Every structure is written in structure tokens, then in C-alpha cells.
Amino acid sequence: MENENEEKSKIEELKKHLDSRSFSQPDENIRRPTGINVNDIRDDWSEEDKKNLVENPTLENQMAKKQRNFLKKFLVGSVAFFILALAIASFVLFGGGNIISSDNVEVSVSGPVSVSGGERLSLDIIVFNDNNTALELADLIVEYPDGTRSPNNLSLELPRERFPLGNIGSGDKFEQEINAVLFGEEGSKEKIKLTVEYRVSGSNAIFFKEKEYEIEISSSPVSFSIESLTEVNSGKEISLDVTLKSNSNNLIEDLMFIAEYPFGFTFKESVPRTSYEQNIWKIGDLSPGEEKKIEITGVLEGQDNEERIFRFFSGLQSEDDEQELKTAFVSSTQLIFIKKPFLSLDIVVDGSTSNNYSTPVGEIVNVDILWKNNLPTSIANVEIEAKIVGDVDENSVFVRGGFFDSLSDIVVWNQERSPFFESVNPGDNGTVNFRFNSMEFTGASLRNPEVSLNVSVRGRRLSESNVSEEVISSSKKSIRFDTNLSLAPRIVHFSGPILNSGPIPPKAEVETTYTVIWTLSNSVNNASDIVISAKLPSYIRWTANTSASEETLNYNSVNREVSWDVGAIASGSGFSSSAREVAFQIGFTPSLSQVNNVPILVNKSKVTAKDDFTGALLESTKGELTTRISTDPSFKTGGERVID
Structure with a gap:
């Protein structure tokens, strides 16, 4: 505390002294003139000075120059060493001699360029080592396309296989036969991926060589045909009959069939019934040469001259989604045109409009035929015929307002029995009907009884050029009789x-x-x-x-x-x-x-x-x-x- 007060008093004393009017600078602190004129001193280098400095450098300049030369030589040497190291590394990786290269590992495949779907495929794989060093712990990995099955058990999928090849010495080769059953759509290209994995001495890294083998599916293991009308009246029921057949020599398992319906089609029923939704059938197993049938019935609506495309697919059922195909075997389309007939016909059997109707054997069958004039003009001399073909009891046929000819099995309605048919005005419609029974079952003679009704309506109209022309329309109905x-x-x-x-x-x-x-x-x-x-x-x-x-x-x-x-x-x-x-x-x-x-x-x-x-x-x-x-x-x- 005393030191602080003492220092403070000294500062105050100095301050007082400096502010005093009697203060004077001591003589010893006054700088004396040097006798040199400042204006005589140059502030730049003359050309002679620069020349002397270069030709006669000082010691400091000589040391700095030597240091710069050393750094420059070191940098050049480093770059040269790096380039040399890079060249050596490239030679090690890609050059010959005793160095391993995947380019010197050759994978060749011997086998057919095409195979029938569902048939056994055999390929011979040869792995040749053209390196001067052995391939160690080599494996052959085969990756098959979707849907491939094991030839020993077709129920087992075969997505990939691994074959241990062991060590393959320099100049040696290893042969491996692979077998599989491929499925796919006819004409499709499938790829089999082959990969050889190997190691080299002194390294834990895994090297590989890949190759793809392309093969064509020459024929589908499954084919199907579609039968249907090519033209149909709008709002009228239509049936599509699909027949699936196995072309394979092996049992085909988990087969599925999918239909894609066009706009305007309304599904009614199918035989057999669908497995999922209204368009997927699980067929199951199909033996060699076996056939299975699917009958699809529905109503198609649209404008005159419009076309509708039905699409169908068949293949193996997916394990991940039971309503999807994992592998498609075959696909097809069916084109149907919508027409508006001059005279429309509908056949109703026991109140049913189904194209394929069944009823118990021995029962009476009631048939109604509905007709309508769709033309803007009258139609003259209209005649309706219904031909009965099949297992019918002719004595049971009863017709209202018409005539049954037992010699030809044809029921006829015309102007002879109904004057109304002499001239039918635009938009006129009506119904005619008859009934019959199937043949009597005697225990041995009747098997799979069936009756077909082929109905036609015809008449004459005046064309735009006032020429009489015939208009005609037809329809068909099948009736099967259930067993008792x-x-x-x-x-x-x-x-x-x-x-x-x-x-x-x-x-x-x-x-x-x-x-x-x-x-x-x-x-x-x-x-x-x-x-x-x-x-x-x-x-x-x-x-x-x-x-x-x-x-x-x-x-x-x-x-x-x-x-x-x-x-x-x-x-x-x-x-x-x-x-x-x-x-x-x-x-x-x-x-x-x-x-x-x-x-x-x-x-x-x-x-x-x-x-x-x-x-x-x-x-x-x-x-x-x-x-x-x-x-x-x-x-x-x-x-x-x-x-x-």
C-alpha cells in the first residue's frame, strides 16, 4: 500500500514539473546536426547497383539461391519417382509375367442356343486359367432367370447355384456341367449369369470374372387356344372357351391363368369358378399332354363397329403374391367387334340368358325367343326358326303360335300363323316360345346329354336405293343336362x-x-x-x-x-x-x-x-x-x- 502511494506521489510530482513554466530540456538529450543533407540520399536502385549485385552477390543472396535450387531438384525427383511407381503398379495390375489378371481367366459355355420351355437344359462350363499363377479357392456361381426349376424336383425353384472349383493351376482348366429347367414365353430371350470367384496367394481379396449366356425359349411348355365369336351384339352375352395344354414332357406345377377384360365387359360366371377376383384361375398341376378348359361368360357393351381386346396370360404362380405370375409362359389376345344387328335376338332358357345353361335331366325346358327391329324402316315377311339339335324327346316339343317339323327338328314362326310378321315396324319387338324335354334315361343309352338351339330371324327391307334386300340375324344357345x-x-x-x-x-x-x-x-x-x-x-x-x-x-x-x-x-x-x-x-x-x-x-x-x-x-x-x-x-x- 505504501509503494502504491509512493509511486503515485512521484507521478504527481513529475506531472507538476512538466506543466511548470520554468521547465527546460536538459542539454544532453538534444540531438546534434549530422551535416548530411537528406535530399542527397537516393530512394531507388541504379542500373549499375543492380548489375553489381548480380555479378557480385552477397553471402546472404548466395545462400538463398542454393536453397531454392535444392527445393527445385527435390520436387522434380519426387514427380519422377511417382511416375515410375505408377508405371510399375500398372504393370503389376495389367501386365504379363507372373502377375494375375482377370483377362487371363477364360469362361466358355458349350450348349444349345435354344431350349423348349419346361425341358431339361444341360450346359458344359469350362474355366481356363491362362495366368502364370494359380487361382485359389475358386467358385463357379450360376444365376438363373426367374422361374427356373430344379431338374430333379420341379417343385423346387432354382434361382442360383454355387460350385466349388478348388485351386486351378496355371494353364489348367476346370469343367462343370450344370442342369436346369427353364420356363418362359415362346421366343423370349433368357440370360444365365456365370461368375468365377477366386483368390490369389498372399492376398485376402476376392477377384471375379463374369460371363452371360443367352438362350432362347423355342417353345412354351404350355399353350392355349381361345374360341369365341368374332362379332357380338352390344349388351349380349358372350362366351370365351379357353383350352390349356401342356407341351412339356415333365409335370408342370403351380400353373395359373389370368384374363384381362376390356372396357365394357361385365363378368358373369366361369366354369370352373375363378380362384381370385373374377379373372384369375389357379390351374395347379398339369401333366404332360394334359388339357384343361376354362369357359368365361359375360356381357359386352359398346358402340357399333367398336372393337374390344381380351388379353390372356398363363405361367407359374408367384410365391410372393398369389395373384401374380412369377414367370409367364404364353400370352394371347382375342379381338371382338361390336355390331348392332338389324334384327336382334335373345334366347332365354328357364329365365336364364346364359349361353351355356344346365338343368336336371328329365326336367321340362322352357325357351323364350325375344326379337326386335332395330332398323328405321319396316321389315316384311319376318320368319323365326329354331333348330333343336341333340338329345331331345321329340314327342315332348310344344310350340305356341308356331309349328314344329319333327323331320328337321325345326320350330318355325311366320306370317302364316301370325299375321303380325307380315310387316314389322321400326322398334317393334316381341317374344315367341316353346318347350321340350330331354331324352328319357334308360340306364345305358344316354350319356352326357346336351341340346343346342340354333335360332335365326330373317326378313326383307327396302334399301336406300329402294332395292329389296334380305336382313338376317342369328343366335345360339347350349343346354346341358345335369346328372341325377x-x-x-x-x-x-x-x-x-x-x-x-x-x-x-x-x-x-x-x-x-x-x-x-x-x-x-x-x-x-x-x-x-x-x-x-x-x-x-x-x-x-x-x-x-x-x-x-x-x-x-x-x-x-x-x-x-x-x-x-x-x-x-x-x-x-x-x-x-x-x-x-x-x-x-x-x-x-x-x-x-x-x-x-x-x-x-x-x-x-x-x-x-x-x-x-x-x-x-x-x-x-x-x-x-x-x-x-x-x-x-x-x-x-x-x-x-x-x-x-
């Missing part, structure tokens, strides 16, 4: 293939066993997917005693349902050949509450099946079976009621 699957359920006690026990009439609180017999017969068409089922009441016991050694009979204890999986049955079974039959035993212990009653032993029996000819789903039911076992020859009246 007949189930005859019965119940016995004293007879049948199974030995029964217990009292008849049944006695309260005492068990009596019965044998239930199902007999199935079939008339005109083959049928499949047949299942017969019935449920047992809660007071009935399933004994598990059956006579179904060659049949599939099951009992579900949860819902108490007995089911017989018949499978398929041929036409004529039970008539020209033996019927199918199965029997099973049940136990009945009556309760006191059932005394004097006739209890139900088996509830209604249900039959479901598919007609293989018409494609129709068949379904029927039969009534309950009770203790009134009248089908047993030894049964006596009164034995049906429970006694105490």
Missing part, C-alpha cells in the same frame, strides 16, 4: 352286413343297435367331389362298427356328424354297373320320455357333388331315418314304437 345323383338311405336291424342286438320294439333304458345303409347311384354324367353327411341325435351312440373297408367313412364326435367321402362316381352306376354303398352301426337306448314315440335315429342326409360334364354343383337332401325300419324284410308293424 340318387341317394337311397335306409335302416335295418334283422338284416344287413352288420350283426345287431337288442329288443325290437326298442325298450326304454335298454340299448338296441341298428345298421344304417347308404346306397348311391348315378345316371347320365360322371360326378366328382361327392360327400354324403348326416348328424346323429344326442341320444344315439356311434359304435364305430362299419362295413366301409374300401370306402372313406368318418365320424366327428364334436358335431356328431357322419360323413362319407365318396370321391368320384361313374355315370350309369346303379344302372348299368353296381351302385356305391356303405353301412355303419348306431346304438339307441330309449329314455322313459320316449315311450310310445317313434324317435329319429339319423337326421337328414345331405349330398354335395360336382357334375363333371356340366360343371354344375349338385346338392340334395333326404329325410330322417326313424325306428320305423320298413326297409327291413323282417320288420313288423308296431315294432317302431318305444315300449316301457
Whole structure:
């Protein structure tokens, strides 16, 4: 603190002294003149000075120059070394001698330039090492196009394979055979990618050589044909019949068919039914040479002279999306023109406008023919003909307002029986009708019964040049008759293939066993997917005693349902050949509450099946079976009621 005060007082004293009027500069601090005139000093270099400096450099200048020369030489040497190192590296990578190069690894393929889709493809792959150093731990990787399958198991996809080649010495080669089954659309180009991976001594890096092999699918493993009308009236039903056929020598699995419909087409139905949406069918497996058919029915609408294009595709189903194709085998289009007829026709069978209609055999078929004049002028002498072709009972044909000629099987409506047809005005329309029955089934003569109706309407009109010309329109309808699957359920006690026990009439609180017999017969068409089922009441016991050694009979204890999986049955079974039959035993212990009653032993029996000819789903039911076992020859009246 004292030092600070002391310094402060000295500063104050100095300040006071400097501000004093008596202050004077000490003499010793005054600078004396040098006697040199400042204006005589030059501020630049003369040419002579510059020359002397260059010719006679100072020591400092000589040192700086030597340093600059050294740096320049060092830089030039570095650049030269870099260029030399780069040249050596390039030689190592791309040059010859003992250095490895992928250009010296040759991959060659020996095989066909084309192959049929679905057929086995064999290729011989040769890997040749033209380097002076061995290829170590070499592998051949083969990447196949989508949809390729293993030739040993066509259900297995084959996206890629890896073959270990081991070490391939200098100048050596390695041969590998590869086999696969390719699928694709006819004429398509497929590529197989071949990659050889290898290592070299003293390095952990993996080197590779690639090659692509292109092959053409000469023919599709699947082909299909499409049959349909090429012209159709707007708003009228149309059918497209598709036939798929296997061209492969191998089984084709997971086959799928997709249709793309044009604008104006309304899907109605198909045989068989679609698997997804209204345009995708899962065909499944197709054996060599096997054919499968798809019939698509719908209504096409549009303006006169417009065209509509249907597109169809077939191939292998994708594993990622069950509604998509992974590999397309074949595609096709069908062009249909829309026309507006002068005289329109529609055929309605039993109220149905379907082009392919089915009805139970033996039933009466009612046919209505609807017609209309679409011209702006009158049509004279209109005549409608309906020719009946097929399995029809001629004696059953009945016509309203027309005439049936049994010699030609033609029904005719004209002005002779209806004066209205003498002149039909623009926009006039009407309906004519008739009915018939199919041929009678005798057990052997009738198989796959079918009737075709070929209807035409014609007349005459005056053209724009006042010349009489004929106008005509036609239509066709197919009618198939469903088979009659007949189930005859019965119940016995004293007879049948199974030995029964217990009292008849049944006695309260005492068990009596019965044998239930199902007999199935079939008339005109083959049928499949047949299942017969019935449920047992809660007071009935399933004994598990059956006579179904060659049949599939099951009992579900949860819902108490007995089911017989018949499978398929041929036409004529039970008539020209033996019927199918199965029997099973049940136990009945009556309760006191059932005394004097006739209890139900088996509830209604249900039959479901598919007609293989018409494609129709068949379904029927039969009534309950009770203790009134009248089908047993030894049964006596009164034995049906429970006694105490």
C-alpha cells in the first residue's frame, strides 16, 4: 500500500514539473546536426547497383539461391519417382509375367442356343486359367432367370447355384456341367449369369470374372387356344372357351391363368369358378399332354363397329403374391367387334340368358325367343326358326303360335300363323316360345346329354336405293343336362352286413343297435367331389362298427356328424354297373320320455357333388331315418314304437 502511494506521489510530482513554466530540456538529450543533407540520399536502385549485385552477390543472396535450387531438384525427383511407381503398379495390375489378371481367366459355355420351355437344359462350363499363377479357392456361381426349376424336383425353384472349383493351376482348366429347367414365353430371350470367384496367394481379396449366356425359349411348355365369336351384339352375352395344354414332357406345377377384360365387359360366371377376383384361375398341376378348359361368360357393351381386346396370360404362380405370375409362359389376345344387328335376338332358357345353361335331366325346358327391329324402316315377311339339335324327346316339343317339323327338328314362326310378321315396324319387338324335354334315361343309352338351339330371324327391307334386300340375324344357345345323383338311405336291424342286438320294439333304458345303409347311384354324367353327411341325435351312440373297408367313412364326435367321402362316381352306376354303398352301426337306448314315440335315429342326409360334364354343383337332401325300419324284410308293424 505504501509503494502504491509512493509511486503515485512521484507521478504527481513529475506531472507538476512538466506543466511548470520554468521547465527546460536538459542539454544532453538534444540531438546534434549530422551535416548530411537528406535530399542527397537516393530512394531507388541504379542500373549499375543492380548489375553489381548480380555479378557480385552477397553471402546472404548466395545462400538463398542454393536453397531454392535444392527445393527445385527435390520436387522434380519426387514427380519422377511417382511416375515410375505408377508405371510399375500398372504393370503389376495389367501386365504379363507372373502377375494375375482377370483377362487371363477364360469362361466358355458349350450348349444349345435354344431350349423348349419346361425341358431339361444341360450346359458344359469350362474355366481356363491362362495366368502364370494359380487361382485359389475358386467358385463357379450360376444365376438363373426367374422361374427356373430344379431338374430333379420341379417343385423346387432354382434361382442360383454355387460350385466349388478348388485351386486351378496355371494353364489348367476346370469343367462343370450344370442342369436346369427353364420356363418362359415362346421366343423370349433368357440370360444365365456365370461368375468365377477366386483368390490369389498372399492376398485376402476376392477377384471375379463374369460371363452371360443367352438362350432362347423355342417353345412354351404350355399353350392355349381361345374360341369365341368374332362379332357380338352390344349388351349380349358372350362366351370365351379357353383350352390349356401342356407341351412339356415333365409335370408342370403351380400353373395359373389370368384374363384381362376390356372396357365394357361385365363378368358373369366361369366354369370352373375363378380362384381370385373374377379373372384369375389357379390351374395347379398339369401333366404332360394334359388339357384343361376354362369357359368365361359375360356381357359386352359398346358402340357399333367398336372393337374390344381380351388379353390372356398363363405361367407359374408367384410365391410372393398369389395373384401374380412369377414367370409367364404364353400370352394371347382375342379381338371382338361390336355390331348392332338389324334384327336382334335373345334366347332365354328357364329365365336364364346364359349361353351355356344346365338343368336336371328329365326336367321340362322352357325357351323364350325375344326379337326386335332395330332398323328405321319396316321389315316384311319376318320368319323365326329354331333348330333343336341333340338329345331331345321329340314327342315332348310344344310350340305356341308356331309349328314344329319333327323331320328337321325345326320350330318355325311366320306370317302364316301370325299375321303380325307380315310387316314389322321400326322398334317393334316381341317374344315367341316353346318347350321340350330331354331324352328319357334308360340306364345305358344316354350319356352326357346336351341340346343346342340354333335360332335365326330373317326378313326383307327396302334399301336406300329402294332395292329389296334380305336382313338376317342369328343366335345360339347350349343346354346341358345335369346328372341325377340318387341317394337311397335306409335302416335295418334283422338284416344287413352288420350283426345287431337288442329288443325290437326298442325298450326304454335298454340299448338296441341298428345298421344304417347308404346306397348311391348315378345316371347320365360322371360326378366328382361327392360327400354324403348326416348328424346323429344326442341320444344315439356311434359304435364305430362299419362295413366301409374300401370306402372313406368318418365320424366327428364334436358335431356328431357322419360323413362319407365318396370321391368320384361313374355315370350309369346303379344302372348299368353296381351302385356305391356303405353301412355303419348306431346304438339307441330309449329314455322313459320316449315311450310310445317313434324317435329319429339319423337326421337328414345331405349330398354335395360336382357334375363333371356340366360343371354344375349338385346338392340334395333326404329325410330322417326313424325306428320305423320298413326297409327291413323282417320288420313288423308296431315294432317302431318305444315300449316301457
